[in-house]
Amino acid sequence: MKFATTRIAAAVGLTLTLGLAAATAHAAPIVIKFSHVVAESTPKGQGALKFKELAEAALPGKVEVQVFPNSQLFGDGKEMEALLLGDVQIIAPSLAKFDRYTKKIQIFDLPFMFDDMDALDRFQSSPKGQELLDSMKSKGIKGLAYWHNGLKQLSTNKDKLTRPEDVKGLKFRIQSSDVLEAQFRQLGANPQKLAFSEVYQALQTGVVDGAENPWSNIYSQKFHEVQKTIAVTNHGALDYMVITNSGWWDGLPEDIRAGLQKAMAGATEHANKLAAEINDRDRQRIADAGKAKIQTLSKEDVAAWRTAMQPVWKKFEDQIGKDIIDAASASNQQ
Ligand code: LMR
Numbered sequence: 001m002k003f004a005t006t007r008i009a010a011a012v013g014l015t016l017t018l019g020l021a022a023a024t025a026h027a028a029p030i031v032i033k034f035s036h037v038v039a040e041s042t043p044k045g046q047g048a049l050k051f052k053e054l055a056e057a058a059l060p061g062k063v064e065v066q067v068f069p070n071s072q073l074f075g076d077g078k079e080m081e082a083l084l085l086g087d088v089q090i091i092a093p094s095l096a097k098f099d100r101y102t103k104k105i106q107i108f109d110l111p112f113m114f115d116d117m118d119a120l121d122r123f124q125s126s127p128k129g130q131e132l133l134d135s136m137k138s139k140g141i142k143g144l145a146y147w148h149n150g151l152k153q154l155s156t157n158k159d160k161l162t163r164p165e166d167v168k169g170l171k172f173r174i175q176s177s178d179v180l181e182a183q184f185r186q187l188g189a190n191p192q193k194l195a196f197s198e199v200y201q202a203l204q205t206g207v208v209d210g211a212e213n214p215w216s217n218i219y220s221q222k223f224h225e226v227q228k229t230i231a232v233t234n235h236g237a238l239d240y241m242v243i244t245n246s247g248w249w250d251g252l253p254e255d256i257r258a259g260l261q262k263a264m265a266g267a268t269e270h271a272n273k274l275a276a277e278i279n280d281r282d283r284q285r286i287a288d289a290g291k292a293k294i295q296t297l298s299k300e301d302v303a304a305w306r307t308a309m310q311p312v313w314k315k316f317e318d319q320i321g322k323d324i325i326d327a328a329s330a331s332n333q334q
Contacts, residue, residue: 029064030256034090035073035082037196039220043149043278044092044240045069047271051090054263062256071197076176083245084140092147092240096177102135103319107328109179110316111235111309115332117148117276120237123331128324133241142246144261145268148275149214151234155227155292156210157203162231162301164308170209173199180212182312183236196221203227214238216275219282224292231295233305242268 032055034048052065068074074082076097082088095108107113114120123129124146133143160166168188174180176193184191194202196217202208203226211223217238218224242264249257287294297305317325 027061029062030252032063032065032090032260033068033073033088034065034092035068035079035088036092037071037076037079038069038217040069041278042216042220043271043275044147046274046278047147047242047267048092050270051263051267054266055260058259058263059256063260071195075195075197077195080141083243086245086248089248090144090242090244092242094149094175095237095239095241096175096180098136098241099176099178101139101141102132103316104132104135104321104324105241106177106179106316107132107320107324108237108239109177109183110313110320110325110328111183112306113328114237116234117150117237119332119334120239121148121272122334123328124239126327126331128327132324136243137246140246141243142249143241143243144264145242147240147242147268148272149216149238149240150275150279152212152214152236152238153218153230154210154212154233154235155218155223155230157206157226157228158209159228159293161229161295162297163304167210171207173202173208173211179312179316180236182315183309186309186312199223200226212236215279215283215286219285224286224289227292229293229295230286232297233302235305235309 034051036044036048038044040046040049048067048069052067055063055065074088074091076093079088079091079093080097080101083091095105098105108120114123129146133146136143154161154167156167156170158166158170164187167184169190171190171192172184173194174184174191175196181191181193192208194208199211200221200223203211203223210227212235213223218230224230252260283294286292313325
């Protein structure tokens, strides 16, 4: 009798322990690491924080979003690999950093492809733009959204920067993109692919003479303190694709995936609304800092840059696809 009671007590104890363990396991939130390379004050930095806020509010106790800005967790040399290995769940690389995975996304790097951010937005929302979110599926990458930053400006450590001839022979830091490499070669300059976290030092020490960045990245990384002139070229776009590992995403419980999708839609709206405001603010802050001169350009100057860079389009037409180039061009005419 005593034996039976002990066994029952042990069984009850075991059940309780297992039940507790199951409850604890159930209660443990899914940790979602979101890594990026820019400051929190930028459009991407703000978008990532908004995603955390919305996801955790929509799925209380079920998910925990950990945001790592400023290449703290992974720099842009490693983040894609880390995503594929499952070491990070969400990243948002610039659209210039995908050419190892799909050539089609090179559309976004073509110089003077989009007249302004509205045109870029129209293309991203169009059926062709939306298709590109799925263009890396076979590589295990799923595009969740496009996020805006802004148009790129050219900067150098020289006083004169108004015409394409002014950059001949200069060294420029570029993102890891073959289109951007061709763009600078077309100008007779020397491009060098460098991770974003290395740019400030490369500019400061003269490893490179110049770079191309939107205002928010120039200001938040203090590039204006180590450049003499920033020409308002608006010659290309710097936007992002927020991506995840498709195996991880597809394996999430349905309710979690739906909640995250909704949070991503909200964060996208937030980041994209803020992007222009942040870039305008940071342009003004750079002007106020009085370190680098902001060189505005005449219509003729801009036309000269456009003409000088135009041959790049033809070089990449076959890789990108004429259908995509035509759809992007059409987004300018609305
Ligand atoms: C760069 O490398 O210049 C950008 O892609 C950084 C960023 O994420 O905005």
